[in-house]
Amino acid sequence: MKKLLYIFTIGFGLLTSCEKGQLVENTTYEKLEPSSTKYSYLKFLNASPGSPTINYYINGVKFSAAYTTSGREIGGFAYNGLFPDLGYATSVVGSQTLTAKTLSTATTDPGLEVLNATITPEGGKFYSIFTNGLYNTTTKTIPNYTIFEDIKPATDTSKVFIRLINMYTGGPTIDMVQDATGEKLVTALAVGTASPWVSIPNPGQSNKYAFRNSNTNLAISTVTLTATLIKGRAYTIYTRGIFGNTAFPFALGFYTTFYGTVN
Structure with missing residues (x-):
């Protein structure tokens, strides 16, 4: 029997929130087989330090947003904001x-376009798109974006899979080290790149990770990552910040990329 996947189609309906914090669901759902080639699947992370709160648009149509019942735009994605939180949003191929535009309700520069780019996602493929680079307050633009194809790791419900994406602007190449054992899980990862998937056969051994300058073997920061990881899932761990910038120092985050590697 084929297993089926339900993907929420942001282009066809949006979540609407009431003034009193109630959530009214008017999203249209479509029944899709996993990785249906009818659509591409997108996830966004705003890794641009100093960025205003933004929403994303595809071909001029709003792709991410939250509204009150009166139609007032209230939601968006500031620095380190992830959309969607779970899974992927479907898009045309x-x-x-x-x-990307600032909120229409923003006090400063409402509805201002701060990013304009062309993407070409393929049908049936999953992508993470990181807007990045220090927000330019003079030109009022996000200077860059990076798109990664998210290829599912091999099926194994006894392991955790992780990858590292390095968005520490201006920083060195990075080693990711399991703190308890000293094992290098990722070696010499350059800024703007993603590592391959790495399996952790015994995630209960240590969920604490340190990050080192691969050229000097010194810790990039005292900041480490401690994460609760569940077997059978794949996680993206990412660095962010601006090298030498005290307002936006080295920082870490992670999110579940695939829920269960046995769809």
């Missing part, structure tokens, strides 16, 4: 225009 092929060449399309990706833009």
Whole structure:
């Protein structure tokens, strides 16, 4: 029997929140087989330090947002904001225009376009798109974006899978080390790149990770990552911040990329 996947289609309906904090669901759901080639699957993370709160648009149509019942835009994604929190949002396939704009309700520069790019996602594929680089307050733009294809790791419900994405702007290449054992899980990862998936056969041994300059073997920061990881899932761990910038120092985050590697 084929297993089926339910993906919420942001382009066809949006979540609407009431003034009193109630959530009204009017999202349309479509029954899809896993990795259906009818759509591409997108996830966004705003890794641009200093960025205003933004929403994403595909071909001029709002792709991410939250509204009150009166139609007032209230939600968006500031620095370190992830959309969607769970899974991926579906999108059309092929060449399309990706833009980001400040909230229409913002006090400063409402509805201002701060990013304009062309992406070409393929049908049936999953992508993470990181807007990054220090927000330019003069030109009022997000200077860069990086797109990663998210390929599911091999099926194994006895292991945890992780990868590292390095968005520490201006920083060195990075080693990711399991704190308890000293084992290098990722070696010499350059800024703007993602490591392959790495399996952790015994995630209960240590969920604490340190990050080192691969050239000097010295800790990049006293900041470490302690995470609760569940077997059978794949996680993206990412670095962010601006090298030498005290307002936006080295920082870490992680999210579940795939829920269960046996869809």
